[in-house]
Amino acid sequence: MPVFRVMLSGKKIALKTDDGDSVCGFVRNEYVRATSEQAAVERAKKKVMERVAGNEAISLLADFPLELTVDEVESHVPFWKLAVNESFIFFPAEDC
DSSP states (O other), X not given: OOEEEEEEEEEEEEEEETTEEEEEXXXXXXXXXXXXXXXXXXXXXXXXXXXXXXXXXXXXXXXSOOOEEEEEEEOSOOGGGGGOOOOOEEEEGGGO
């Protein structure tokens, strides 16, 4: 089963900072094993939603349900990338 890299982005989340909550967006790479590109996208979306829900520093905005956008999918990524846990990359909401 090949390994895929799925780059996903999300918009309009609240990130808790020392200065209070900041509305921002994010991008993140998820590495998953899957039988097809479509299955990889679904698995990656599920993993990102779980990571967002489990991260106390990230809050979802009540007026905006989190929608994940697939920015890029790469297949046949090296198997060892499954052990990589890359961080979220946040950017200001004005750039959304």
